[in-house]
Amino acid sequence: MQAVLILAHKNLDQVIELANRLSTNFEIYIHLDKKADITKNQLQKLKKVSKEYISKYDVKWGSYSIVRATIDLMKLALNNKQNTYFHLISGQDWPLVSPQDIYSYFENTNLIFMNYWLATSMRKTGEPEIWWTKYYFNYDQINRRTTFGKVYHRLLLLIQTMLRVNKLKKYGIEESSIYAGQEWVDIPRDALEYAIEYYEHHPSLEKIFSTSFCSDEMWLQTVLCNSEFKSRIEKNTHHYIEMIEKHGSRPAILDEEDYYKITSGDYLWGRKVERPISDKLIQMLDKINQDGPTQ
The missing domain is CATH 3.40.50 (Rossmann fold)
Structure with a gap:
C-alpha cells in the first residue's frame, strides 16, 4: 500500500x-x-x-x-x-x-526521491541559506510575508550578522552537515521511520530547526543526507x-x-x-x- x-x-x-x-x-x-x-x-x-x-x-x-x-x-x-x-x-x-x-x-523501489544541496552552497533571495539555520527566527509569531515581516527579517539578519550569532556552534553542529531542498518527497517506509525516530531522539535538531527559517526544507534533508540512506536518494524527483x-x-x-x-x-x-x-x-x-x- x-x-x-x-x-x-x-x-x-x-x-x-x-x-x-x-x-x-x-x-x-x-x-x-x-x-x-x-x-x-x-x-x-x-x-x-x-x-x-x-x-x-x-x-x-x-x-x-x-x-x-x-x-x-x-x-x-x-x-x-x-x-x-x-x-x-x-x-x-x-x-x-x-x-x-x-x-x-x-x-x-526502495529509493528516496528528494532533491538536496548543502545549505552553505546556496543563496536564496540574496542570502546565504545557512543563515536561515544558524540565526534565530520566530515566524510562528510573525507573518514573514507581510511588509512588516519583510522588514523584520532584514533587521534580524543585520543584527545577528553583526553579533556573529551561530546557534549551530552552540549545539555542536557543523555548518557542513546542514542540507536543504524542496519539501516534497517520495520515500519508502524504512527511511521515513528512521528520519522521524532520529529527529525525535536528537532534541538539539528540534531546537535548531524550531527557531530556523524555512526549516520544512531542511530537517528531512539534514537527517537523511547524514545517514546511510544518502546513497539511496535520487535527486530526480x-x-x-x-x-x-x-x-x-x-x-x-x-x-x-x-x-x-x-x-x-x-x-x-x-x-x-x-x-x-x-x-x-x-x-x-x-x-x-x-x-x-x-x-
Missing part, C-alpha cells in the same frame, strides 16, 4: 478533487491549515476521501508549524503498517499521469515546477502553455496547479491519460 500525504491551506474544492482522484490507488492523509475556511459540506467530503484528516496547526509560511504538521501527518500514515511507501505533496500539486501509473512507478513568476505566483501556476514541457519530460507530479487558471491544462492531461478524472 502507498500513502499520499497532503498539506493543504486553500482551494478546498480543488483539494477534495485531488484527494478523490488519488484515492482510487492510494491511502490519503490530509492536514488542513487550522485557519482555513471550510464548510460542513467540504469537511464531510474531505473526511470521506481521506484515511485520516487533521486540522491541528495554524500554518505560517517559513515557520516551524509546517514541520510540525508534516511530522504529525507522517506519523498518522506510518500507523498503518500496510503503508510501505509515502508521497508528501501540497494541496496545489497535481498528478501529471494517471494515479495507477504513479503507483506502479514507485511500487518496487519527477516534479514539474517552474520557478518563475507567472499568474502572480512563484513558483508559477501551471497552465496549458506548460503542456508540451510536461508531456516531453519525465514528470509524475506538477506544482502549482490552481483552478480555474489550470483548467485547460488539466483537461489536456486527462485526455492523454486514459484514466481521466475520477467521479
Whole structure:
C-alpha cells in the first residue's frame, strides 16, 4: 500500500478533487491549515476521501508549524503498517499521469526521491541559506510575508550578522552537515521511520530547526543526507515546477502553455496547479491519460 500525504491551506474544492482522484490507488492523509475556511459540506467530503484528516496547526509560511504538521501527518500514515511507501505533496500539486501509473512507478523501489544541496552552497533571495539555520527566527509569531515581516527579517539578519550569532556552534553542529531542498518527497517506509525516530531522539535538531527559517526544507534533508540512506536518494524527483513568476505566483501556476514541457519530460507530479487558471491544462492531461478524472 502507498500513502499520499497532503498539506493543504486553500482551494478546498480543488483539494477534495485531488484527494478523490488519488484515492482510487492510494491511502490519503490530509492536514488542513487550522485557519482555513471550510464548510460542513467540504469537511464531510474531505473526511470521506481521506484515511485520516487533521486540522491541528495554524500554518505560517517559513515557520516551524509546517514541520510540525508534516511530522504529525507522517506519523498518522506510518500507523498503518500496510503503508510501505509515502508521497508528501501540497494541496496545489497535481498528478501529471494517471494515479495507477504513479503507483506502479514507485511500487518496487526502495529509493528516496528528494532533491538536496548543502545549505552553505546556496543563496536564496540574496542570502546565504545557512543563515536561515544558524540565526534565530520566530515566524510562528510573525507573518514573514507581510511588509512588516519583510522588514523584520532584514533587521534580524543585520543584527545577528553583526553579533556573529551561530546557534549551530552552540549545539555542536557543523555548518557542513546542514542540507536543504524542496519539501516534497517520495520515500519508502524504512527511511521515513528512521528520519522521524532520529529527529525525535536528537532534541538539539528540534531546537535548531524550531527557531530556523524555512526549516520544512531542511530537517528531512539534514537527517537523511547524514545517514546511510544518502546513497539511496535520487535527486530526480519527477516534479514539474517552474520557478518563475507567472499568474502572480512563484513558483508559477501551471497552465496549458506548460503542456508540451510536461508531456516531453519525465514528470509524475506538477506544482502549482490552481483552478480555474489550470483548467485547460488539466483537461489536456486527462485526455492523454486514459484514466481521466475520477467521479
